[in-house]
Amino acid sequence: SxxxxxxxxxxxxxxxxxxxxxxxxxxxxxxxxxRETMKLFGxxxxxxxxxxxxxxxxxxxxxxxxxxxxxxxxFTAGGNSESAVLEEVMNNAVSAGNMTYDGTRHEKWGLxxxxxxxxxxxxxxxxxxxxxxxxxxxxxxxxxxxxxxxVPKDNEFVKFFLKHWK
Numbered sequence: 001s002x003x004x005x006x007x008x009x010x011x012x013x014x015x016x017x018x019x020x021x022x023x024x025x026x027x028x029x030x031x032x033x034x035r036e037t038m039k040l041f042g043x044x045x046x047x048x049x050x051x052x053x054x055x056x057x058x059x060x061x062x063x064x065x066x067x068x069x070x071x072x073x074x075f076t077a078g079g080n081s082e083s084a085v086l087e088e089v090m091n092n093a094v095s096a097g098n099m100t101y102d103g104t105r106h107e108k109w110g111l112x113x114x115x116x117x118x119x120x121x122x123x124x125x126x127x128x129x130x131x132x133x134x135x136x137x138x139x140x141x142x143x144x145x146x147x148x149x150x151v152p153k154d155n156e157f158v159k160f161f162l163k164h165w166k
């Protein structure tokens with residue numbers, strides 16, 4: 001007997017020693033078994049960590065009440081990484097066929113959204129796409145960040161609202 005009893009599959013706390021009479025070869029075999037087990041366990045941890053990366057769902061609302069007829073659309077953009085900024089969520093939604101958007105990029109401030117689902121904010125009429133967000137759809141607050149900086153939480157609501165700034 002090697003003095004080691006291990007259940008399969010290995011779980012924390014299942015490796016136990018049972019023998020009091022260890023020989024050098026028994027210790028070597030035991031240490032080798034532990035080393036190989038740790039390699040296996042290490043691979044398991046890497047696979048578990050990569051496979052367990054959490055994803056978040058973001059509920060998107062697009063609303064234009066300036067133009068006639070008014071436009072209203074809602075959908076959930078799912079499968080976003082935990083750290084995804086709104087722009088990444090939007091890109092995932094575009095890939096899924098849920099929305100389209102266009103904008104200009106400022107080197108310091110990031111994406112400025114000019115068009116969503118073909119509806120262009122007319123700067124000559126002082127229009128812009130306001131971003132509101134929050135956990136309660138009835139109590140959304142204007143974002144202090146743009147699409148390149150805002151990191152929505154899991155199950156948060158984000159509303160793009162075409163608005164006049166004057």
